[in-house]
Amino acid sequence: MKKLLPFMKKYIKYATLCPILMILEVIADIAIPYLMSRIVDVGIANQDIEYVLKIGLIMVAAALAGMTFGIISSHYGAKAGFGFASEIRFKLFEKIQGFSFANLDKFTVASLITRLTNDCNTLGQVTMMSLRMAVRAPFMMIFALFMALRINASLARVFVVSIPVLVIVLTIILSKARPMFLLMQTKIDRVNAIIRENLTAIRVVKSFNRQNHEEARFKERNDSLRDTALRAISLIVFLMPVLSIVTYSTIVAVLWFGGRQVASGSMETGELISFITYITQILMSLMMMSFFFMQLLRATASVTRIVEVLNTESEIKEDENPIRELPDGSVAFEGVSFRYPGSTEKTLKNINFHINSGEVLGIIGSTGSSKSTLVQLIPRLYDTTEGRVLVGGIDVKRYDIKALRDKVAFVLQKNTLFSGTIRENMKWGNEKASDEEIIHALKLAQAWEFVSKYKDGLDHRVDQGGENFSGGQKQRLTIARALLKSPKIIILDDSTSAVDMATDAKIQRIFKDELKDVTTIIIAQRVSSIQYADRILVMNEGEIEASGKHEDLLLSSPIYREIYESQQRGVGA
Numbered sequence: 001m002k003k004l005l006p007f008m009k010k011y012i013k014y015a016t017l018c019p020i021l022m023i024l025e026v027i028a029d030i031a032i033p034y035l036m037s038r039i040v041d042v043g044i045a046n047q048d049i050e051y052v053l054k055i056g057l058i059m060v061a062a063a064l065a066g067m068t069f070g071i072i073s074s075h076y077g078a079k080a081g082f083g084f085a086s087e088i089r090f091k092l093f094e095k096i097q098g099f100s101f102a103n104l105d106k107f108t109v110a111s112l113i114t115r116l117t118n119d120c121n122t123l124g125q126v127t128m129m130s131l132r133m134a135v136r137a138p139f140m141m142i143f144a145l146f147m148a149l150r151i152n153a154s155l156a157r158v159f160v161v162s163i164p165v166l167v168i169v170l171t172i173i174l175s176k177a178r179p180m181f182l183l184m185q186t187k188i189d190r191v192n193a194i195i196r197e198n199l200t201a202i203r204v205v206k207s208f209n210r211q212n213h214e215e216a217r218f219k220e221r222n223d224s225l226r227d228t229a230l231r232a233i234s235l236i237v238f239l240m241p242v243l244s245i246v247t248y249s250t251i252v253a254v255l256w257f258g259g260r261q262v263a264s265g266s267m268e269t270g271e272l273i274s275f276i277t278y279i280t281q282i283l284m285s286l287m288m289m290s291f292f293f294m295q296l297l298r299a300t301a302s303v304t305r306i307v308e309v310l311n312t313e314s315e316i317k318e319d320e321n322p323i324r325e326l327p328d329g330s331v332a333f334e335g336v337s338f339r340y341p342g343s344t345e346k347t348l349k350n351i352n353f354h355i356n357s358g359e360v361l362g363i364i365g366s367t368g369s370s371k372s373t374l375v376q377l378i379p380r381l382y383d384t385t386e387g388r389v390l391v392g393g394i395d396v397k398r399y400d401i402k403a404l405r406d407k408v409a410f411v412l413q414k415n416t417l418f419s420g421t422i423r424e425n426m427k428w429g430n431e432k433a434s435d436e437e438i439i440h441a442l443k444l445a446q447a448w449e450f451v452s453k454y455k456d457g458l459d460h461r462v463d464q465g466g467e468n469f470s471g472g473q474k475q476r477l478t479i480a481r482a483l484l485k486s487p488k489i490i491i492l493d494d495s496t497s498a499v500d501m502a503t504d505a506k507i508q509r510i511f512k513d514e515l516k517d518v519t520t521i522i523i524a525q526r527v528s529s530i531q532y533a534d535r536i537l538v539m540n541e542g543e544i545e546a547s548g549k550h551e552d553l554l555l556s557s558p559i560y561r562e563i564y565e566s567q568q569r570g571v572g573a
């Protein structure tokens, strides 16, 4: 909680005023029964109309003041609570933007979404309630108890019985409900997780015809949440009746003993009436406190989950005096090994190679041979475990991360487009790109041939994830987007796999002949995609099995020859 307090700074005014106003409201609430008793005992007893009117007016004024304070206090409480939550939400969002891939692997997207939405909302609500209830309940209780004792100390002895009874019953119920509420929270998470996972992958689910399986999985979690919620609620339903029984029994006892005192003349009627009001106020505050503790319980789970994210340091640390300019687009790996966080095996083992600025590097190898892992080290999506990665002759760790990533364009294997227009998507690469520049990039990526056919051209709509394009079209659009960054290095991770051979060949030629200053790294399944590269790495189980030009590799690398021949056979058949 201490970690979160600074986020209240902006709202500190409201967070202080809310409880202060709350206390004023409580004072008004406490004064009203007292004023009432004066009206009954003095005004009515003496038939003094003027006194009744005078005190009556004060009573109305107190009620109005109490109401006003109450309304403003609630308003301030809401401002502080939800303001606090929104500050934290923003900070979380910012934090996540700075997360490395390794951080994201650890938390999973679904759980991050729950933390940003549910947990922040809970925290906001509970903060709002705490500011009000945590102040109102104890003050109300103390004031009311004080007044009751002042009116009639001997009658106040009923509390010796009723308060402990209520406290014991509340404690029993709440201690039984507590684990169930915590369990409910985890079950809500489980339901949320499956909803998120499914909705983001709904097309996959449908295409694999897994709806029934997924429905069953959902039903199991959903039912289990319902059962826990029902069990928790079935305990909570006892709270109200218990409170009523204790309150009414206490009132009956007070009427019984107090009635006698009134009859014998040692207590006034009005005093008895106000005494009963104080009883209700005291027992209500106890109830309120117990509810408050329950809310607090809910919040602690959320706080833990929020703080966990805030405490996570990005695995990628920036140099204190970072370099902001890349001298050129050369790339070198020196004795690089890499292990994924949490994994025991090395995914990359002792990688060494060098390419000059502007050259084309091809990488080939079976799936799982760590091709993607290797290239992710260049824009520092992950850091090496051993050895160094050099770009422009300088260790990547020395660069300003933003500057580095601006100059290293990465077309990820699973790249997506965003909902909007083609133009908007292209501007992700470069906000200031003109239509001419965009069209030029689209032409280079061989995407203009289909974009130019749309009546609305660059204004053509892109659905979420680019679902309204074919795989090959999407790949060409993402390549164009990367080119708009005018990078020094461009990495294509299997980015032309869905493009037909002829178009693929055109793209390869563009990279070799037109983009002479751009270092190009192409990961491909097809030998034809990298055949003309200045250098080819053949990857096998995290190691470079062989490297060289196409013709050399055909002679020196059995794996390469095998891949090549199998693909030739494919073409011939």
Ligand SMILES: Nc1ncnc2c1ncn2[C@@H]1O[C@H](COP(=O)(O)OP(=O)(O)O)[C@@H](O)[C@H]1O
Residues within 6 Å of the ligand: 105, 340, 343, 347, 365, 366, 367, 368, 369, 370, 371, 372, 373, 374
């Ligand atoms: N985020 C990750 N966390 C842990 N292991 C991973 C992660 N990504 C990939 N791997 C593992 O690293 C190995 C190499 O994967 P990858 O580099 O994607 O291979 P390729 O791109 O050659 O198909 C695989 O065994 C894969 O399971």
Ligand SMILES: [Mg+2]
Residues within 6 Å of the ligand: 371, 372, 373, 413, 493, 494
């Ligand atoms: Mg891959």
